[in-house]
Amino acid sequence: MPANNTIPKRLLMAAAANRSRKPILYDELGRSLTFDRMIIGCAVLSRKIEALSHRHHVGCLLPNSVTGVVATFGCNFAHKTAVILNYTFPVPTILRCCERAHLDVLLTSRQFLEKSGLADLPELLASHQIRTVFLEDLAKKIGRLAKLRGMLRVRLKRLRTERSAPDDAAIILFTSGSEAEPKAVVLTHRNLLANCGQILEAFPIGQHEVMFSALPHFHAFGLTAGAILPLLNGMKTIIGLSPLRHRENLQMIREHQATVLLSTDTFLAQMIKVAAPGDLASLRFVVAGAERLKPRTRELYEALGVTMLEGYGATEAGPVIAVNVPGATRHGTVGRILPNIEYRIEPHEGIEEGGVLHVRGPNMMKSYLHDLLESRSSLDDGWYDTGDIVTVDPEGYLAIKGRKKRFTKIAGEMISLGYIEDEVSRLSPDHQHAAIAIESDAQLKTLIRLYTNDPALTLDTIRAHFNDSRIPNTYLPREIVHMAELPVLRTGKVDYQTLQHLIRH
Numbered sequence: 001m002p003a004n005n006t007i008p009k010r011l012l013m014a015a016a017a018n019r020s021r022k023p024i025l026y027d028e029l030g031r032s033l034t035f036d037r038m039i040i041g042c043a044v045l046s047r048k049i050e051a052l053s054h055r056h057h058v059g060c061l062l063p064n065s066v067t068g069v070v071a072t073f074g075c076n077f078a079h080k081t082a083v084i085l086n087y088t089f090p091v092p093t094i095l096r097c098c099e100r101a102h103l104d105v106l107l108t109s110r111q112f113l114e115k116s117g118l119a120d121l122p123e124l125l126a127s128h129q130i131r132t133v134f135l136e137d138l139a140k141k142i143g144r145l146a147k148l149r150g151m152l153r154v155r156l157k158r159l160r161t162e163r164s165a166p167d168d169a170a171i172i173l174f175t176s177g178s179e180a181e182p183k184a185v186v187l188t189h190r191n192l193l194a195n196c197g198q199i200l201e202a203f204p205i206g207q208h209e210v211m212f213s214a215l216p217h218f219h220a221f222g223l224t225a226g227a228i229l230p231l232l233n234g235m236k237t238i239i240g241l242s243p244l245r246h247r248e249n250l251q252m253i254r255e256h257q258a259t260v261l262l263s264t265d266t267f268l269a270q271m272i273k274v275a276a277p278g279d280l281a282s283l284r285f286v287v288a289g290a291e292r293l294k295p296r297t298r299e300l301y302e303a304l305g306v307t308m309l310e311g312y313g314a315t316e317a318g319p320v321i322a323v324n325v326p327g328a329t330r331h332g333t334v335g336r337i338l339p340n341i342e343y344r345i346e347p348h349e350g351i352e353e354g355g356v357l358h359v360r361g362p363n364m365m366k367s368y369l370h371d372l373l374e375s376r377s378s379l380d381d382g383w384y385d386t387g388d389i390v391t392v393d394p395e396g397y398l399a400i401k402g403r404k405k406r407f408t409k410i411a412g413e414m415i416s417l418g419y420i421e422d423e424v425s426r427l428s429p430d431h432q433h434a435a436i437a438i439e440s441d442a443q444l445k446t447l448i449r450l451y452t453n454d455p456a457l458t459l460d461t462i463r464a465h466f467n468d469s470r471i472p473n474t475y476l477p478r479e480i481v482h483m484a485e486l487p488v489l490r491t492g493k494v495d496y497q498t499l500q501h502l503i504r505h
Helices: 007-017 035-052 067-076 093-100 112-116 119-126 135-141 146-156 190-203 220-232 247-254 265-274 296-303 370-372 419-427 457-466 496-504
Strands: 024-027 058-062 083-085 105-108 130-134 169-173 184-188 210-215 236-239 260-263 285-288 307-313 320-323 343-345 355-358 384-392 398-403 407-409 414-418 433-439 449-450 479-482
Touching: 007 035, 007 067, 007 220, 024 260, 035 067, 035 105, 058 067, 067 220, 093 119, 093 449, 105 112, 112 135, 135 169, 146 320, 169 190, 169 220, 184 190, 184 370, 190 220, 190 320, 210 220, 210 247, 220 236, 220 260, 220 320, 236 247, 260 265, 260 433, 265 285, 265 296, 296 307, 296 343, 320 343, 343 384, 343 496, 398 419, 419 433, 419 449, 433 496, 457 479
Parallel strands: 024 236, 058 083, 058 105, 083 169, 105 130, 210 236, 210 260, 260 285, 285 307, 449 479
Antiparallel strands: 169 184, 307 320, 343 355, 355 384, 384 398, 407 414, 433 449
């Protein structure tokens, strides 16, 4: 997939190569579009989007749906950058993201805001001089004549896609905010197309496969791997509204005979608990990312004959950096680095095995948005510091040991909080666990607290397991807090910021 192009041009090329009258894109709401109808929809909507603002950035706060995909692509057809906002953020954070992206207009849906508990958002945005535009209202203004003109522009190839260049910003996404304030990541057409090409070179998935993903499009994995890649590759693409709607997602997988599923460990573990016999029978591959794939989850799906492929990435990388692929899979790793990505591992104080992963390649972000405004760069000669402690074996398989921020020093030794969580998961595989390091002036040393939703788990059982496994006492949690449910982000990651907030308050 050539990266020296733009998303609109690549979409037009994919449509030209796939003249089938069968829909290529489906959603849970019952909507579907053929390639032709999707292109015409983008052409018509792009005219409306162009007229909304003279600024280059257009905010998008939309559900996973056919309409959401068309709106995102429509921004690109209008030579605009789609700023995709995370609707699960607290409202003050959403407002800060809008201001950070210098938005003056936000595309959304009235029905979606009401269902998401955000009905008061337009009023709050107005107080920040940001206008809310509802797609329902735009749709009413698009008559038969506008649709006819759109169709003619498509047929006569007058979509003016040449206005955008490969290195123009296509999408702005915000980091998850699981550990710090979300950052605005600027991804160009080249970044996103390069990452799609890298994935397909490593894992040459065929057009006959059927992709299903309910991961939100404000998450890079859900957007790039779940929507952009399959559509540009001519694959039937099924979009679920939310990864939390397990029964509805299972129904769509079964109805459309999906063969490839994108998800995270948390949602995979939850979904298989409610799956009926045959619901997942069509699946050939499950690609898991965003968090560590637990051995128990892998075993459950492999028992169904599914090939489990764990990968790794970062929003700043578009997002995929490494992935296990059929015929080249090693359990306990996230696979090999994708083609055309350079990497280096730098030592980190207190870490004897492995070091901090730095990567460079055509898929790396243009910058953070604040970098552009301050005329500086967070990339060092194109190198991105992932902040992850990793090891690479002699055959090139990458293993993630944890985040730099998720290591703490106890008795002069660097302790991985992720390792503690993994060990507790071996003891209690069907529940969630989060280890937090608590440091305060009142304490003589750092204390590790474990949050869990396993009501039967005790410090004594953890201590016995650690002793049997010959794990040093420095790794042993000193406190345990039982919760009905751990706070998680919509991507499935544990919300460590909320847990830290609980400690401070």
